[in-house]
Amino acid sequence: MLTKFFPQSVETAQVAVIKARKRRDRARVVPFEYDLEDYLVSIASRVKPLKSFGVNMLNAGIRAFRALWPGEETPTGIPELAKRLLEVEDRLNEWQESAAHVGADEALSFVLSWYDGINLDVLQSMRVAPPFLSDPELVAKRQERAYSFIQYANVQKFVEGPVSQADAEMAEEDKQEEVDEEIVVESASTATDAPSSGAANPSVCS
Structure with missing residues (x-):
């Protein structure tokens, strides 16, 4: 064996x-x-x-x-x-999202440090075929400059992203389900350990 x-x-x-x-x-x-x-x-x-x-x-x-x-x-x-x-796979995904949060924030911080008059609401959408997205030479320059920001991004620090209302409600439901399961298990255990009501105390003979 x-x-x-x-x-x-x-x-x-x-x-x-x-x-x-x-x-x-x-x-x-x-x-x-x-x-x-x-x-x-x-x-x-x-x-x-x-x-x-x-x-x-x-x-x-x-x-x-x-x-x-x-x-x-x-x-x-x-x-x-x-x-x-066993949660490692999900956690690694969360770390990838965290690194993306940090990198995006660092890049936007550099831009805003020079152009603080930008309307942030405009950045919720992207222009169609702008030069820095369509011209290969400009795309290469954009990427080179964007990658240079990495050295300033603290990707070793875990950063939680914004939580949507739907995600928050789902997390709360999952937490409540775990609590309910613990209550059911505890109740079942108590019922199993409890002595029967019809059981009599054994007599002690001298």
Whole structure:
């Protein structure tokens, strides 16, 4: 079974068993059927690296959580940490949106620092085929200048974007559903643990 589930550890386990046999009896180093002590040595040689891998995986998970959710307290339990790390895909999307928010704000800040009389409401739409969007040479210059703003954009800082009314209502509904589920689970647990009303206290005989 050990070979089936941990095939990569076979060679290491065999070497460990041979070394253990040499320590016990130098005359019996030729492979023969495993005895109980050989199996224990084989298992121990597999468990040690697995423990090391597990510790490394846990440390990697903690570092990933702290990087993706800065400022939030790291879960103390492995199941809770694993549950949160399953949200990585959504969190990475949120970080991409955050970087876009920061970059767009930085670019607009540069423009407004020179042209503070711009009507921001006009920027809600884009002109049709303006030179800086249609002329290849001007497009290249626009992109070169836009990319130069990146060094000033603090993309390491997570920035929440504006939340629409619909998104806010949906988030509130999801939160209420979670609370309702917790209440149902707690009520079911209480009902299961409660003693039956017809149960009598056992008598104590001397």
